[in-house]
Amino acid sequence: MRVLITGAAGFLGSHLCDRFIGEGHEVVGMDNLITGNPDNVAHLFGHERFRFIRHDVTEFIHVEGHLDGVLHFASPASPVDYLELPIQTLKVGSLGTHKTLGVAKAKQARYLLASTSEVYGDPQVHPQPETYWGNVNPVGPRGVYDEAKRFAEAMTMAYHRAHGVDTRIARIFNSYGPRMRPADGRVVSNFIVQALRGEPLTVYGDGSQTRSFCYVDDMVEGIYHLFFSDRVEPVNVGNPDEFSVKELAEVVLEETGSESRVEYRRLPVDDPRVRRPDIGVAGRELGWEPKIVLREGLRKTIPYFRRLVEERNARARTL
Ligand code: UDP
Numbered sequence: 001m002r003v004l005i006t007g008a009a010g011f012l013g014s015h016l017c018d019r020f021i022g023e024g025h026e027v028v029g030m031d032n033l034i035t036g037n038p039d040n041v042a043h044l045f046g047h048e049r050f051r052f053i054r055h056d057v058t059e060f061i062h063v064e065g066h067l068d069g070v071l072h073f074a075s076p077a078s079p080v081d082y083l084e085l086p087i088q089t090l091k092v093g094s095l096g097t098h099k100t101l102g103v104a105k106a107k108q109a110r111y112l113l114a115s116t117s118e119v120y121g122d123p124q125v126h127p128q129p130e131t132y133w134g135n136v137n138p139v140g141p142r143g144v145y146d147e148a149k150r151f152a153e154a155m156t157m158a159y160h161r162a163h164g165v166d167t168r169i170a171r172i173f174n175s176y177g178p179r180m181r182p183a184d185g186r187v188v189s190n191f192i193v194q195a196l197r198g199e200p201l202t203v204y205g206d207g208s209q210t211r212s213f214c215y216v217d218d219m220v221e222g223i224y225h226l227f228f229s230d231r232v233e234p235v236n237v238g239n240p241d242e243f244s245v246k247e248l249a250e251v252v253l254e255e256t257g258s259e260s261r262v263e264y265r266r267l268p269v270d271d272p273r274v275r276r277p278d279i280g281v282a283g284r285e286l287g288w289e290p291k292i293v294l295r296e297g298l299r300k301t302i303p304y305f306r307r308l309v310e311e312r313n314a315r316a317r318t319l
Contacts, residue, residue, distance in 0.1 A: 002026040002066060004109075006057045006100055007073035009036030011179050012114065012172070015220045016071060017041055021049055023224075028063055032056040034088060035076050040179045057096040058088075067107040069227065072100040072152075073114045079142060079268060080185025086144040093148025094155070101159040104167075112168040112227050113156045115234060117275055118146045119171060127242075127276035130171065130234050140270040153234065160232060168231065170223050173238025173277045176297065177216030178304035188213060191249055192302055195258035196309045205267030207246030212276045214239035215297030218290035225286040238277035239290040248294075255298045 003020055007013035008029025013036070020027045026049040029041055033054060044050040055061065057074050075092045076082045082089040097113065104111035120128045121136030136146045159165040176188035184190075194201045214222075214237070222237040243251070249262050282288050292300075 001068040002028070003069035003071060004028045004030060004063055004067050004100075004103065005071045005073060006030045006096070007036060007075065007114070008052065009033055009038050009040050010073060010077070011040070011177070011181075012175065012216070012219065013073040014040035014179055015177070015216050016073065016223065017044060017050065019220050019224055021047065025049070027051070028053060028067070030055050030057060030061070031074065034085065035081050035181070037181065057099055058091040059099070061099050061103050063103060063107075067103065067109040069110045069112070070100050070104040070107070071112045071114070071227065072097060075114070075145070075148075078184045078186045082145040083141055089144045090148045093145070093152045097152040097155050101155060101165060105159060105163050105165050110166045110168070110227065111156065111159070112170060112223070113152055115153050115169050115171045116145070116149045117171055117173040117236070117238065117277065118142065119150050119153065120275070121146055122270060122272040123274065126274050127240060127278040128236065129278040130236055130281055137270050141268075142270050168226050168229070169234040170226050171234050171236045171277075172219065172223075173214055173236065173275065174211045175214045175216055175219045175238075177301050182305060182308055187211065187245060187248060188301070189305070191252040192256065192298070192305045193309065195252050195256040195260050196302075196306055198258065198260055200261050200263035201249045201252065202265050203245055203249055203262050204265050204271065206264065207249065207262075208244050209267075209271060210242045210244050210274045210276065211248070212239055212242045213248070213294055213297070214290055215292040215300065218292050222282060222286065222288045222290070225288045226282075229286050231281075231285045235282050235285065236277040236279055237282060238279065240276055240279055241294060242274075242276040243294065251294060252298065255295060256302055
């Protein structure tokens with residue numbers, strides 16, 4: 001297959017490129033690099049089945065040749081990023097989804113949208129099944145991401161129903177692993193980097209809010225299965241093991257062997273109280289479930305951040 005992956009230089013996008021290349025497919029990776037990092041795909045440059053195009057997908061997209069798949073993974077994806085880039089976040093979720101669906105339609109390619117657990121907002125149903133319609137504040141600071149992704153899902157279904165595009169929607173829950181940016185702002189990367197630097201771990205609020213963390217290899221496996229399945233309706237992809245943020249801080253301190261302390265900060269506006277995927281549909285329809293527990297995933301992730309922190313320290317010493 002020949003597939004277009006947008007957000008190819010991002011965290012999930014780059015792992016997805018690796019997966020498709022590893023399975024023998026051809027990949028056109030696209031990214032405007034506003035939050036993506038070319039280092040994430042540098043190992044693929046020069047590969048005969050990989051091509052990288054620097055392009056903003058909110059503008060008209062031109063890809064030469066046929067395509068069998070379009071996977072739309074471009075978007076700022078951490079609350080810190082989408083608060084800094086609110087308009088780009090809205091545009092990539094709306095205009096970018098429209099443009100990428102247009103490519104899929106023109107090329108008669110299968111389409112997969114990277115949607116999000118944020119479509120459930122601050123959920124009043126727990127855990128969240130795909131049938132839950134969510135509780136989102138459209139005008140709050142997170143609304144730019146949540147509403148763009150909700151629009152993106154609606155647009156994807158409209159292209160399916162009106163134009164017969166063969167579509168898939170992955171509702172992606174919190175994920176972590178190598179290639180997240182150290183300054184990404186998400187909780188797992190923040191805590192690991194803070195622990196490795198001996199800085200305080202910044203727990204927002206009282207740390208009783210919960211999240212369920214999925215290691216990137218499990219996540220990519222789930223997305224890959226979904227792409228090759230027949231399921232058009234949205235599917236939750238995530239790990240249902242739920243932790244409070246305070247528990248996560250303790251596990252990160254243990255796994256890094258850090259003596260950092262925990263420092264409490266103000267809770268961001270509209271921060272969801274709880275989040276946990278119901279993955280019954282993924283199990284039944286995709287035959288998929290995550291395998292890597294949090295501690296194991298952290299053990300695979302910490303060395304990546306340790307290397308980055310050490311490289312930065314070494315550079316600082318030579319200056
Ligand atoms: N969080 C925290 N400290 C940090 C970063 C995040 O306590 O340094 C909290 C945040 O308030 C939220 C949870 O961790 O309750 C997950 O945040 P993240 O930004 O990773 O993603 P979200 O699930 O909120 O989109």
